[in-house]
Amino acid sequence: ESIMKGEFDHFMQKEIFEQPEAISSTMRGRLVLDVLGAAERVMLGGMSQFAATIRRSRRIILCGCGTSYNSAIAIRQLFEELTELPVTLELASDVLDRRCPFFRDDTCIFISQSGETADTLKALEYAKAKGALCVGIVNTVGSAISRATDCGVHINAGAEIGVASTKAYTCQIVAMVLVALSLSEDSRSKHTRRDDIMQGLLKLPGCVKECLKMDAILLELAQELKEEHSLLIFGRGFNYATALEGALKVKEVALVHSEGILAGEMKHGPLALVDKHMPIIVVCTNDGSYEKQQSVVQQLKARDGRLILIVSDDDTEMEKTAPDAVILRVPKVEDCLQAVVNIVPLQLLSYHLTVLRGHNCDQPRNLAKSVTVE
């Protein structure tokens, strides 16, 4: 086991630090470069035969559990933008509980690290029985979900051993960005946007690497927060998923209650919890939601909120809005890729909180890496 961990103390830590390489593996051979080294197009061998059918679908349904479901939330907006199809999200267990109406002209995309999660597999069998086209975004080659889907993309993140998913999350997002790009390759009106995203993908491993340099800062923050009983995380738009996934990490490994909240919902309940004691992380990197997030920060500040802000590296405004906040600066990337970068400080924070609180980050109590029972 210690040979597998190499220079790291835990698998979770190793897998967080492996992300730049894992993301490169997800893109390898799929993001095709021109002679000058710029990204030119996307090639997904496991899906190309079905791309036309998917484009003709009535809607796209993204389905998974836990972290894999959060990656679906992270990608929904880009899927809607690039495919111009309605995109809905389903937790696999809820598909089964509700007996969702799925149809022959639906495309269901099943996302799973292990490829063995019972709820996701059952939802897949259900969707198949309804005649929907089933696509897999799976890490484990040869797994049940990978075998049962009509087509798909392996995320190629490498084995993930820590129970809390880290590199599979970021690689799932990247794999789905590739899918969204390949589904929209014929769209002339989206040419510039697609090109910006492709060039952004090329820079992504380097930006994640840059983010990992924040490790010492996050250890310090974890020291400050280690006795806390609760932590709120606010995000919106492309970073609603960051809030949910950050909170999931904190609760599943550090065993601290944490809630990821859609910032737009703040006034409808969560604001009541804000006082000078409760630590609150706001994801407010610079994208189309920036001004709205600035107003969220102002409102939290007005209620004496104890703020930690994740901002873009070139930001100068947020520290003026909340001068006493802890500021975490991350590299700015294309808006739809920012979630891949923004989750890194939250992964590092939850890792350090876990170790400082004396818990086992690789095998948190009561949880399993792969949940093979319904």
Ligand code: G6P
């Ligand atoms: C379990 C794991 C989570 C994971 C979820 C879905 O709950 O502890 O880390 O996100 O299952 O697993 P999957 O393998 O389908 O992505």
